[in-house]
Amino acid sequence: MRHMLNPLDFSVEEIDRLLSLASDIEHNLPKYAHVCDGKKLATLFYEPSTRTRLSFESAMLSLGGSVLGFSSADSSSAAKGESVADTIRAISCYADIAAMRHPKEGSALVASQHSSIPVINAGDGGHQHPTQTLTDLMTIRSLTGRLGNMTIGLCGDLKFGRTVHSLINAMVRYPDIRFVLIAPDELRIPSYIREDVLKAKNIRFREVNHLDDAMPELDILYMTRVQRERFFNEDDYIRLKDCYILDKKKMKLAKETMYVLHPLPRVNEISIEVDNDPRAAYFRQVQYGVYVRMALIMTLLEVEKPC
Numbered sequence: 001m002r003h004m005l006n007p008l009d010f011s012v013e014e015i016d017r018l019l020s021l022a023s024d025i026e027h028n029l030p031k032y033a034h035v036c037d038g039k040k041l042a043t044l045f046y047e048p049s050t051r052t053r054l055s056f057e058s059a060m061l062s063l064g065g066s067v068l069g070f071s072s073a074d075s076s077s078a079a080k081g082e083s084v085a086d087t088i089r090a091i092s093c094y095a096d097i098a099a100m101r102h103p104k105e106g107s108a109l110v111a112s113q114h115s116s117i118p119v120i121n122a123g124d125g126g127h128q129h130p131t132q133t134l135t136d137l138m139t140i141r142s143l144t145g146r147l148g149n150m151t152i153g154l155c156g157d158l159k160f161g162r163t164v165h166s167l168i169n170a171m172v173r174y175p176d177i178r179f180v181l182i183a184p185d186e187l188r189i190p191s192y193i194r195e196d197v198l199k200a201k202n203i204r205f206r207e208v209n210h211l212d213d214a215m216p217e218l219d220i221l222y223m224t225r226v227q228r229e230r231f232f233n234e235d236d237y238i239r240l241k242d243c244y245i246l247d248k249k250k251m252k253l254a255k256e257t258m259y260v261l262h263p264l265p266r267v268n269e270i271s272i273e274v275d276n277d278p279r280a281a282y283f284r285q286v287q288y289g290v291y292v293r294m295a296l297i298m299t300l301l302e303v304e305k306p307c
């Protein structure tokens with residue numbers, strides 16, 4: 001039995017197969033309508049979510065399976081003090097696979113250690129968000145036709161942004177990847193990513209404070225939200241929340257072939273005037289998230305690809 005806790009749980013070859021399956025699903029959706037008949041997905045969400053929870057549910061329903069779960073800790077027995085370990089033991093009796101989001105780093109790992117069904121990490125605190133990464137990889141590959149030889153700008157909250165940490169971990173396995181890390185000093189990338197991933201693997205990167213300077217060289221601009229829920233101090237959040245706002249003027253500095261991604265939700269960091277720019281790919285990214293989660297559910301449940 002396999003879990004998906006970290007994007008590195010799958011080799012590059014396995015990710016390639018998974019993305020190819022997701023692409024086949026995209027183009028042949030009806031073919032997959034019954035491959036998970038009789039299977040159940042549990043969504044255990046201790047933190048708010050729109051896209052991740054509903055795209056998992058949409059994915060399982062599109063495969064012919066069923067879904068059950070909770071959408072907040074308050075509506076589960078976590079409110080009575082139940083541990084993640086005990087919860088997943090119970091859920092293993094009800095479902096065939098579980099997707100879990102939790103505010104604490106490492107909680108999905110704990111769940112996997114006590115589970116008799118595959119566990120998918122749907123976000124654990126500021127740590128990892130592997131299915132967002134699979135979504136990002138599919139989006140980049142579908143839009144540009146490649147996953148190597150590119151400069152990726154990561155902008156915003158690089159300190160707490162689990163989508164950024166997961167994406168860096170995943171992208172450094174492809175050839176000739178360069179990063180521009182655009183953040184205020186307070187929200188710089190954590191040292192364990194800078195030292196243990198980027199420097200350790202000799203990846204070309206630079207850290208800057210200003211988005212304008214970076215725009216012309218980027219193939220992908222990955223915008224992120226400054227996350228109010230990760231701050232201990234409201235004043236710090238207010239001071240930093242609008243530090244980057246992507247607007248039409250900044251888009252003029254970018255290549256015609258650059259794409260803007262964002263895991264969403266956005267608050268102010270991308271002006272709505274950018275939404276109609278053909279390079280704005282963040283809502284296409286949401287759609288890719290369903291196909292890639294369908295492929296992941298099939299892979300972890302070891303469901304055969306239909307003819």
Ligand code: CP
Pocket residue numbers: 048049050051052053123132263264265
């Ligand atoms: N991208 C993402 O994780 O969105 P949600 O928080 O809405 O699930």
